[in-house]
Amino acid sequence: MARAKRNLRELWQPLAKRRPTPAAENPALEAIWHVIAMIPRGRVCSYGEVARAAGLPGHARQSAYALRVAPKELHLPWHRVLGAGGRIVFAAGSASFREQARRLRSEGVRVVNGRVPRETLLQLEQL
DNA sequence: GCCCTGACCGCCA
């Protein structure tokens, strides 16, 4: 995992430099990305949990923001991040909604009406 | 600083 962390940073830093964009020096975003990068296949986590694990309790929306601005080069498993209780937050039927459901199912996660079973929800501990 | 906008959350009718 120390390895995963380093790899992510190696990908991001060069991008941050040549990026005029928003938070090219935002430790909070990096922290969130790291957490997301560690969610194992077949498991999911809520925005709130991700924020908490990143040391930012109460900043669920920041997780959403972090995901939205994440460079695709980081290849984060964005589909493994769901709303509280394990529900897909995108509008039902939207392209994003279908794509997320598709990706989740492709790794064996059951998705019914935009929800995943409790067992797939990952309770986080330390990182 | 003020106001609006979210890939949010939890309570409550």
Next chain:
DNA sequence: ATGGCGGCCAGGG
């Protein structure tokens, strides 16, 4: 289960 609503917090104009 379900929609509504207020609370939250960072970004952007």
